[in-house]
Amino acid sequence: xxxxxxxxxxxxxxxxxxxxxxxxxxxxxxxxxxxxxxxxxxxxxxxxxxxxxxxxxxxxxxxxxxxxxxxxxxxxxxxxxxxxxxxxxxxxxxxxxxxxxxxxxxxxxxxxxxxxxxxxxxxxxxxxxxxxxxxxxxxxxxxxxxxxxxxxxxxxxxxxxxxxxxxxxxxxxxxxxxxxxxxxxxxxxxxxxxxxxxxxxxxxxxxxxxxxxxxxxxxxxxxxxxxxxxxxxxxxxxxxxxxxxxxxxxxxxxxxxxxxxxxxxxxxxxxxxxxxxxxxxxxxxxxxxxxxxxxxxxxxxxxxxxxxxxxxxxxxxxxxxxxxxxxxxxxxxxxxxxxxxxxxxxxxxxxxxxxxxxxxxxxxxxxxxxxxxxxxxxxxxxxx
Amino acid sequence: xxxxxxxxxxxxxxxxxxxxxxxxxxxxxxxxxxxxxxxxxxxxxxxxxxxxxxxxxxxxxxxxxxxxxxxxxxxxxxxxxxxxxxxxxxxxxxxxxxxxxxxxxxxxxxxxxxxxxxxxxxxxxxxxxxxxxxxxxxxxxxxxxxxxxxxxxxxxxxxxxxxxxxxxxxxxxxxxxxxxxxxxxxxxxxxxxxxxxxxxxxxxxxxxxxxxxxxxxxxxxxxxxxxxxxxxxxxxxxxxxxxxxxxxxxxxxxxxxxxxxxxxxxxxxxxxxxxxxxxxxxxxxxxxxxxxxxxxxxxx
Numbered sequence: 001x002x003x004x005x006x007x008x009x010x011x012x013x014x015x016x017x018x019x020x021x022x023x024x025x026x027x028x029x030x031x032x033x034x035x036x037x038x039x040x041x042x043x044x045x046x047x048x049x050x051x052x053x054x055x056x057x058x059x060x061x062x063x064x065x066x067x068x069x070x071x072x073x074x075x076x077x078x079x080x081x082x083x084x085x086x087x088x089x090x091x092x093x094x095x096x097x098x099x100x101x102x103x104x105x106x107x108x109x110x111x112x113x114x115x116x117x118x119x120x121x122x123x124x125x126x127x128x129x130x131x132x133x134x135x136x137x138x139x140x141x142x143x144x145x146x147x148x149x150x151x152x153x154x155x156x157x158x159x160x161x162x163x164x165x166x167x168x169x170x171x172x173x174x175x176x177x178x179x180x181x182x183x184x185x186x187x188x189x190x191x192x193x194x195x196x197x198x199x200x201x202x203x204x205x206x207x208x209x210x211x212x213x214x215x216x217x218x219x220x221x222x223x224x225x226x227x228x229x230x231x232x233x234x235x236x237x238x239x240x241x242x243x244x245x246x247x248x249x250x251x252x253x254x255x256x257x258x259x260x261x262x263x264x265x266x267x268x269x270x271x272x273x274x275x276x277x278x279x280x281x282x283x284x285x286x287x288x289x290x291x292x293x294x295x296x297x298x299x300x301x302x303x304x305x306x307x308x309x310x311x312x313x314x315x316x317x318x319x320x321x322x323x324x325x326x327x328x329x330x331x332x333x334x335x336x337x338x339x340x341x342x343x344x345x346x347x348x349x350x351x352x353x354x355x356x357x358x359x360x361x362x363x364x365x366x367x368x369x370x371x372x373x374x375x376x377x378x379x380x381x382x383x384x
Numbered sequence: 385x386x387x388x389x390x391x392x393x394x395x396x397x398x399x400x401x402x403x404x405x406x407x408x409x410x411x412x413x414x415x416x417x418x419x420x421x422x423x424x425x426x427x428x429x430x431x432x433x434x435x436x437x438x439x440x441x442x443x444x445x446x447x448x449x450x451x452x453x454x455x456x457x458x459x460x461x462x463x464x465x466x467x468x469x470x471x472x473x474x475x476x477x478x479x480x481x482x483x484x485x486x487x488x489x490x491x492x493x494x495x496x497x498x499x500x501x502x503x504x505x506x507x508x509x510x511x512x513x514x515x516x517x518x519x520x521x522x523x524x525x526x527x528x529x530x531x532x533x534x535x536x537x538x539x540x541x542x543x544x545x546x547x548x549x550x551x552x553x554x555x556x557x558x559x560x561x562x563x564x565x566x567x568x569x570x571x572x573x574x575x576x577x578x579x580x581x582x583x584x585x586x587x588x589x590x591x592x593x594x595x596x597x598x599x600x601x602x603x604x605x606x607x608x609x610x611x612x613x614x615x616x617x618x619x620x621x622x623x624x625x626x627x628x629x630x631x632x633x634x635x636x637x638x639x640x641x642x643x644x645x646x647x648x649x650x651x652x653x654x655x656x657x658x659x660x661x662x663x664x665x666x667x668x669x670x671x672x673x674x675x676x677x678x679x680x681x682x683x684x
Contacts, residue, residue, distance in 0.1 A: 021464075021465060021468040021469070022461060022464045022465050022468060024461065048468075049468070050464035050465070050467055050468050052460055052461065052464055052498065053498070054457065054460070054494055055490060055491070055493065055494030055497070056490060056494070058453070058454060058457070058490075058491070059454065059456075059457035059460070059490070059491050059494055059495075062450060062451070062454035062457035062458050062460075062461065062491065063457050063458070063460045063461030063464065064461055065450050065454075065458050065461060066425070066448070066450070066457070066458035066459060066460065066461025066462035066463075066464075066465070067461035067462060067464055067465035068461075068465075069448050069458075069462070070423070070461070070462045070465035070466060070469070071465065071469065072464075072465035072468055072469065074461070074465075088451055089450070089451065089454065092450050092451055096450070198423050198446040198447075198448055198462065199446055199473075200420060200421045200422065200423065200445065200446055200473045202446075203443065203444060203445050203446040203447070204446060204447075205436055205441040205443055205446075205447045205448070205449075206447065206448040206449070207448050207449035207450055208436035208437070208438040208439075208441060208449070209432065209433055209436060209437060209438065209449075210438045211437060211438070214438050214439070
């Protein structure tokens with residue numbers, strides 16, 4: 001049913017429909033509306049879950065670790081500083097192969113303190129073993145939660161997922177969203193029945209320590225499962241499309257890509273602006289296209305290389321920066337295109353909530369056309 | 385006491401603890417008292433490492449270790465999951481004093497304030513032993529550790545032990561107790577009581593560490609006993625914040641305890657430090673008065 005609703009509320013509603021048994025909650029801007037909505041659902045009996053009001057984010061994810069290991073579907077949400085406080089638990093949850101789902105309302109990292117959007121927070125956890133989905137709009141932000149639970153809990157995967165959607169830009173924006181019914185979601189998402197859990201009837205040990213004789217193999221297995229998740233996403237996406245019409249089977253999405261000479265690569269809500277800019281540039285006869293990355297982990301290197309093979313030049317937009325190196329996406333794209341002669345330039349932009357508009361996208365296209373890039377875009381030089 | 389498990393062993397032999405390890409004995413006694421319908425949550429530390437070198441485990445009950453500081457939060461999640469699934473297993477946390485007094489303090493405070501139903505056992509060997517004997521908030525006054533070494537300008541650890549039982553009682557914990565591996569029946573009774581009391585309960589178990597404290601492995605029990613007999617460790621119970629019971633003793637001077645361990649050697653050699661020993665004796669005297677543990681011998 002189509003509803004005009006705030007992004008956070010739409011996400012909370014999607015989470016409710018996924019029937020998590022244990023939700024842990026800690027407030028942090030701009031995520032807080034999600035856990036507030038979930039608290040309301042529990043208080044009014046529309047969500048039958050244990051709702052744990054933890055004392056910080058480290059405990060939020062730790063409680064999910066315990067609940068997931070005990071065999072319950074779990075959920076939490078966070079952003080920025082909160083996610084950073086979970087750093088250690090993130091690696092731990094993935095290493096223990098626990099299919100926890102967390103929504104990340106993407107926000108910049110301090111210092112300086114900023115509550116506004118970029119994607120530095122989740123990108124900083126790219127090595128932790130979590131799947132990372134990035135939504136362009138609130139429809140996708142909600143749908144990706146159903147997909148994430150399906151994929152994460154698949155016995156071939158058993159890894160946790162971030163569902164990332166841009167803080168404020170999506171989380172606090174009202175958009176029309178087609179909400180699924182409980183019946184729909186129940187059809188799509190089976191009950192969580194892990195083969196192994198903490199259970200007195202069949203005692204096993206979770207989270208043992210591994211000597212150098214075993215550690216490397218643990219990491220190999222986890223990496224293999226994460227890479228293998230791509231196929232599971234494809235299947236889960238296909239089934240979702242068959243039932244509800246929207247297609248999330250591919251880890252990337254092309255827009256005006258077929259004959260594009262200049263291709264912009266980006267993630268998240270900025271892609272809506274890019275698409276509008278492309279429409280205007282196309283009207284002027286410019287052959288510009290977009291490759292949107294929906295799944296950042298596992299990184300879809302083959303799909304990126306295949307999608308970009310006809311491009312004359314590539315401009316990668318990063319709302320993050322690996323300080324001392326480059327944006328995370330441009331590094332991945334360059335790796336995917338290794339050996340090709342297509343020039344790839346990176347642009348770090350929109351950090352800490354700096355607006356990115358159509359004119360900026362057009363300017364970046366001009367820059368890449370003249371070979372300028374690998375730079376911060378939009379600096380206010382007068383305050384440097 | 386725990387009749388059902390007098391014979392069952394849920395913490396198996398073959399683990400990698402030092403001979404004479406007080407913590408390993410604590411694990412054995414606690415699991416015996418808790419029984420098979422128990423899920424154990426461990427923090428990072430000696431016990432976690434010596435009991436679970438992959439692919440071997442000493443635990444015959446379901447067991448999970450996540451991180452150093454988060455056992456209480458992990459247990460909170462397990463408790464919530466069991467509740468939702470209608471399961472009846474009991475949850476027992478086994479964490480060292482570093483994990484409890486220091487790094488896990490926030491998680492513990494949150495979990496106790498929320499009132500989850502679990503039993504938190506701190507096996508207290510009074511320093512970070514797994515990393516090689518560094519002081520923690522549980523290290524006693526004047527103990528020499530690798531980060532509070534005795535030297536020409538230092539008598540060792542400068543602060544007395546943090547009063548964790550009082551802190552947790554102040555959180556409203558319905559049952560808080562201290563116990564010692566030297567008194568196994570008492571320890572098991574307290575664990576059983578904690579497990580059968582709804583809400584978050586805390587049992588702090590004195591578990592001497594032969595490697596960290598500097599004594600022979602066959603002296604563990606004797607030294608644990610001396611701690612009680614000198615009043616430097618008091619075995620007591622608190623119900624709803626009030627001390628209801630404390631083990632009474634005919635007290636011995638603290639030197640009888642201090643002299644047995646290398647961590648206090650500097651108080652006696654090269655010369656006896658009378659002022660420091662008097663300060664430690666005064667701590668034992670205060671303990672004795674606070675908990676009323678002195679047995680007064682009748683004068684004939």
